[in-house]
Amino acid sequence: MKKLVIFFLAIFLPLFVITLLADQEEEEEADQKKQEIKLVNYIRKANRNTREIVDHSKFEVLKGHFENAHKVTEACLGCHTERHIEIMESPHWKWERNEVIEGKGVITLGKKNTLNNFCIGISGSEATCTRCHIGYGWKDKSFDFNEPTNIDCLVCHDQTGTYEKEKGAAGYPKENVNLNYVAKNVGSPGRENCGVCHFWGGGGNNVKHGDLEKAMIDCSREIDVHMATEGEDMSCIECHRTENHNITGKLYALSSENKNRVTCEQCHTEKPHGDDILDDHICRVACQTCHIPYYAKANATKMIWDWSTAGKLDGDGHPKHENDADGNHKYMSIKGTFIWDDHVVPEYYWFNGLADHQLIDEKIESIPVQMNSLDGKYMDKGLCRKTSTPSKIWPVKVHRGKQIWDPVNKTLVQPKLWDKEEGQGTYWNDFDWGLAAEKGMDYLELPYSGEYDFVETEMYWPLNHQVAPKEQSLKCNDCHTRHNGRLESLGDFYLPGRDHKAGVEIFGIFLIAASIIGVMIHTVCRIISGKKCKLNNYTKN
Amino acid sequence: MKKVYLYKGYERFWHWSQSVLVFILIVTGFEIHSSYSLIGFENAVRIHNITAWTFLVLTVFTIFWDFTTDEWKQYIPTSKNLKAQISFYLSGIFKNAPHPAGKTISSKLNPLQRLVYLGIKVFVFPVMFLTGFLYYFFHYPVQGIELSSLEVIAVLHTRGAFAVVAFIIVHLYLITTGRTVTSNLKAMVTGWEEIEEHETKHIEEEIMAETKTLIRNAGEKSGRRKLRKAKEAVAEIV
Ligand code: HEM
Numbered sequence: 001m002k003k004l005v006i007f008f009l010a011i012f013l014p015l016f017v018i019t020l021l022a023d024q025e026e027e028e029e030a031d032q033k034k035q036e037i038k039l040v041n042y043i044r045k046a047n048r049n050t051r052e053i054v055d056h057s058k059f060e061v062l063k064g065h066f067e068n069a070h071k072v073t074e075a076c077l078g079c080h081t082e083r084h085i086e087i088m089e090s091p092h093w094k095w096e097r098n099e100v101i102e103g104k105g106v107i108t109l110g111k112k113n114t115l116n117n118f119c120i121g122i123s124g125s126e127a128t129c130t131r132c133h134i135g136y137g138w139k140d141k142s143f144d145f146n147e148p149t150n151i152d153c154l155v156c157h158d159q160t161g162t163y164e165k166e167k168g169a170a171g172y173p174k175e176n177v178n179l180n181y182v183a184k185n186v187g188s189p190g191r192e193n194c195g196v197c198h199f200w201g202g203g204g205n206n207v208k209h210g211d212l213e214k215a216m217i218d219c220s221r222e223i224d225v226h227m228a229t230e231g232e233d234m235s236c237i238e239c240h241r242t243e244n245h246n247i248t249g250k251l252y253a254l255s256s257e258n259k260n261r262v263t264c265e266q267c268h269t270e271k272p273h274g275d276d277i278l279d280d281h282i283c284r285v286a287c288q289t290c291h292i293p294y295y296a297k298a299n300a301t302k303m304i305w306d307w308s309t310a311g312k313l314d315g316d317g318h319p320k321h322e323n324d325a326d327g328n329h330k331y332m333s334i335k336g337t338f339i340w341d342d343h344v345v346p347e348y349y350w351f352n353g354l355a356d357h358q359l360i361d362e363k364i365e366s367i368p369v370q371m372n373s374l375d376g377k378y379m380d381k382g383l384c385r386k387t388s389t390p391s392k393i394w395p396v397k398v399h400r401g402k403q404i405w406d407p408v409n410k411t412l413v414q415p416k417l418w419d420k421e422e423g424q425g426t427y428w429n430d431f432d433w434g435l436a437a438e439k440g441m442d443y444l445e446l447p448y449s450g451e452y453d454f455v456e457t458e459m460y461w462p463l464n465h466q467v468a469p470k471e472q473s474l475k476c477n478d479c480h481t482r483h484n485g486r487l488e489s490l491g492d493f494y495l496p497g498r499d500h501k502a503g504v505e506i507f508g509i510f511l512i513a514a515s516i517i518g519v520m521i522h523t524v525c526r527i528i529s530g531k532k533c534k535l536n537n538y539t540k541n
Numbered sequence: 542m543k544k545v546y547l548y549k550g551y552e553r554f555w556h557w558s559q560s561v562l563v564f565i566l567i568v569t570g571f572e573i574h575s576s577y578s579l580i581g582f583e584n585a586v587r588i589h590n591i592t593a594w595t596f597l598v599l600t601v602f603t604i605f606w607d608f609t610t611d612e613w614k615q616y617i618p619t620s621k622n623l624k625a626q627i628s629f630y631l632s633g634i635f636k637n638a639p640h641p642a643g644k645t646i647s648s649k650l651n652p653l654q655r656l657v658y659l660g661i662k663v664f665v666f667p668v669m670f671l672t673g674f675l676y677y678f679f680h681y682p683v684q685g686i687e688l689s690s691l692e693v694i695a696v697l698h699t700r701g702a703f704a705v706v707a708f709i710i711v712h713l714y715l716i717t718t719g720r721t722v723t724s725n726l727k728a729m730v731t732g733w734e735e736i737e738e739h740e741t742k743h744i745e746e747e748i749m750a751e752t753k754t755l756i757r758n759a760g761e762k763s764g765r766r767k768l769r770k771a772k773e774a775v776a777e778i779v
Contacts, residue, residue, distance in 0.1 A: 015598065019591050277586065283681040379689070390681075476582040482575040494692035497575045497582055504696050508703030515710040522630075522714070529635035 023275075030274025037267050041232055048188070057184040066179040069136050069172060070149040075183065077148055084148035086245035092134050094145065095122075099256045101356055102375070110254055115360055115412050117371050117401035117457040118202040118305060119335075124416035124443040125426070127170040132197040139170035141443075154179075156193045157186040164196075168420060191217055191227065194236040204329070206301045208253075210344060210397040211465035215298030223297050224466050239266075252462055253372055258353030258389075262464075264288070284378075286392040289348065290474040291467045295397060300328050300340035305401040308454035310336035311431045319431075334428045336402075346395030346463055348490055350376035353389070355460075361446060364410045368400070368456035378493035393490065397461040404433060406441075408449035416440040547649055547734040552612070555603045556729060562596040563705065565589075570702050593673055600666065615650050616659040623652040634718060644736065646751075661708065665701055672698040 056062055061075045077084055091097045096110030111129075115121040122129035127139040135150045137143060144150060152171060154163050163182045166174045173179070199205060199214050206213030221228040226239070239262050240249040249262035264287040271279045281290075295301070312333055314320045319333035328340040354375040358364070376391030404413045415427050415436035422429040427436035433452055441448035479487045480497030487495060548556075565588060572578065572585035580588070607613040625641035630653075633641070642651040650658060672694045679688050688694060719725035720735060728734035 015595055019594070277590075280681055476586070477578075480573075480575070480582050494690055494695055496691070496695065497573055499692070499695075500574065500699070501692075501696055504699050504703070507700060508706075511703050511707040512710065515707040519710060519714040525635055 026276070027274040030272060033269060033272065038232075040267075041234065041238070044238065045233065053187065056186055059184075062180070062183045064180075066183065069152065069154070069179060072179050072183050073136075073149045073151050073153055076153045077151075083245065084151055087134070087151050088145065088148070090245055090247070091250070092247070093151070095133065097255065101256045102354060104356075104359075107256075107357075107359065109256065109357060113360065114254055114357060115371065115414065116253060117399060117403055117459045118208060118302070119417065120307075120403060121360070121414045123414050124440045125418035127420070128168045128418045130171045131165045131167060131169070132201070133171045136171050143170075154182050154186070155196065156189045158182050158193065159185045159187045159190070161192060168418070189235075189237060191235050198236075202302065204302075206296060206299050208302070208399075209461060209465070210301035211292065211295040211463045213296075213299050213301075216465070219298065221469050222472075225469055226467060227465075252355040252374060253459065254357075256355040256357060256372075261353070284390055284392055286351070286394045288463055288467075289393050289395050291470070292346065292395050292463050292465075293468055293472060293474050293478075294343045295346060295395075295463050295466050296342045296344050297466055298342075300326060300342040301344065301397070302338055303341045303344070303399065304339040305336065305399070305403075306338075306454075307336040307401065307403045310334060310427075311433070313431070333431070344397070345486070347398050348393050348487055349374050349396050349460070350378060350380065350391040350490070350492075351394040351396075351462060352376040352380050352391040358412065360412055360414060360444070362411065364405065364412070364455070368458045369405070369412070371457050371459040374460050374462065393487065395463045397463055399459045399461065401457045401459070402454045403457055404437060404452050405455040406437075406449050406451065407453045407455075408451050409447055411446075412455075413437045413448065413452060414440040414444055414446070416443060543736050544733045545644075545646070545736050546732055547644065547646065547728055548732045549610075550732070551606055553729060553732055555599065555606070558599055559596070559603075562592050562599065563709070565592045566596065567702065567706055567709075574699060574702075590677065593670075593677075597670060600670075615648065616655055616662065618655050618659055619652050621652065623656075626651050626653045630718070644734065657708070661705075665704055665708075668697060669701045669705070672701065 059079075061078055066072050066075075087093050091110060094110065095112040096108050098106050099109050101107050101109075111122060113121075113123070119129070126143075130138040134152045134155055135143075136152055137150055152165075152173075154173070155165065160182055163177055164174050166172055195212075195214065195217060198209070198212050199216070200207075202208040216224055216227050218229050219227055221231050226232050226234045237247070240247050241262075242248065246260075248260055250260060265282075268287070270282055273279050309331070310333060312320060312331075314333075320331060321329070321333070322331040324330040324340065326340065326342075329335075329338050331337050351374040356370070356373045356375065358369055358371050374394070374396065378391065380391040404415055405411065406413050415433065416425060416439035417427050417436065419426040419429060424430075425432065425435040425439040427433060430436070434450070437448055437452050438450070474486065477485075477497065479485045479495065482498060482500075485495075485498050487498065568579065569585040569589040569592065572580065573582065573589060579585070607616075622642040629638060629641050632638075640651070642648075644651075675688065675694045676691065676698060680691050716725045717723075719728075724735060
């Protein structure tokens, strides 16, 4: 017996120690990596805050009074020559980019011409939508995209927090903005600069993304580990690295190619966990999937937008506006009915970095209309297939809606929504869908049958922000579980712990039951045969 | 009654470590399969994988041992007494009939055991290893080689696991069908098995034959040790 134990220890102890040591080494390596990332971030932050930058308030050109916003741009470009060329090539300026969509060729995609299932589209209502454009004066098709002084430098570079664009003024600042003061206090864009458009897209805080909102201007680690003020305190451009005004990162609501993306790996490397099994997951599971377990963690986001109920006016014929219990818009006469949610569990889809879009002049082939659709499936394993990298499982906010379409031509419809005045046939003023549709489609010179209806739509927003502290990331059995797992609906592959074949289960249970029953019958027979059975005699001795 | 030294040290070590390892593999494996929740999925996976590696080392070692000691011959299937052995379990055992195939040192296993153990050694465990390692290494694309789906692998692995469980149930029961309810168990623990007088004759002959060769090689150290062992064994019998 003693020998057995010694044998056992001699062989298994070393094995155990080796595996434990190897594990520990991996973990230490990962820890070290983490420290390095923190250090790099710390140094960058220190550089940012202590670097001697020019003091714009000392420049003569910025001291005089600016007649209008264009003059500020002129002053900027006086020193920062050629920057306007970079800007004018950027999607932030053009609100479109040329992208290849599989099966459709090169398509010009962007806010300029692509519809969504929020405020639908800008055409015909530019002057209000372009409040988020980095320019001055885009009120209709006549806007001059080649005029450098139309660029709005301040909205991104203002450091005072006092610069604000006017509502419905095609991107011009409010009258009361002190252009002098702002122009003298410019710098690298902070989160407020990006946030003023990207947090408020869709007409309200966190309406669109669900993972980008005003709370992130000053938030805790629970909300976002990267942006936490008492923590890494990273600004947007820390990840969305920018050179010559070419900002990395883009959103699949409006783009379709796998390029110019921002990735977690650019800092965290492809082996961040110190654990082989977890690191292996990176091959088919996006970091975001486990590390963004919930989105809309501070304020709610819009989940459903039903335009078909719009247009109900109150007793006096005025538009109505009702809020839900949490203070979010529930019904607006101009927009219809909304459903909001917070701490939302994402939906999960395979995604290979390519997306398709329902273009405005394209026939609708299936309902719900996929405003944009993320490409990918389990069998798309990269390597010689569509993309060089495999499809990964991604967390996605799906925004569902019901919006106007042309059931005869089977296309989406761009209604004209906004105008300064009533009587122009815009829906938000006159509440006549037919007229708004006619006006909008006419503006775009697109066919409209004269009939409209409402159609269900879906839009996919891959999640990237509001990364949770690691203790809150998903655990194995959030997915590897038989019932109610996060990946329950992603059925095109075998997932250990979730899947089992009925045939195999029946085979197994049958085998085990047969063994047990056989053994029991045999035992009973032995007992019954009693004395005749030598075995029983012996046990009695 | 005579005592015979039937199971050598390594053999017992191998048998009991294997039983511990397979037990761990089953418990953790079926947790991975979500049949129940015991220690948590993550722990189950970690322990299953470490244990699988350990089991591989043990198995490679044992195959090596089987061949160096000629023990592999124990598993050569034979049809001699096969029917008799089956009918013993089906009826003889209830009528106090003797075990049809007597145990000897060079033939410890009855014909049924030979068949089943061989099946496990060359079929069930290799399938478990093969599918297990495919499961482990090829579930994600690796330099262009990948499985189109885990499903085939997982199904085989799970079927195998069920088969192993069924085997263990029957195996545990059959332990009690030795000379006495516990004699088989004792033998596998201590190495010594009690054998009835009339069955010891050919064992004596066997030991004598072996002893003679050992004496011939007695110059070597290991030869001397084995000789001492053999002498002890004979002493017990005689
Ligand atoms: C008697 C031996 C074994 C039994 C009873 C057993 C049992 C199981 C079971 C029931 C599963 C769950 C399968 C599923 O639901 O898809 C599993 C998974 C697995 N087994 Fe085994 N297994 C054994 C040996 C091995 C061996 C030798 C390996 C070799 C590496 C191995 C590697 C794996 C792997 C990699 C998984 C997938 C989960 C994971 O990554 O740990 N198993 N096993």
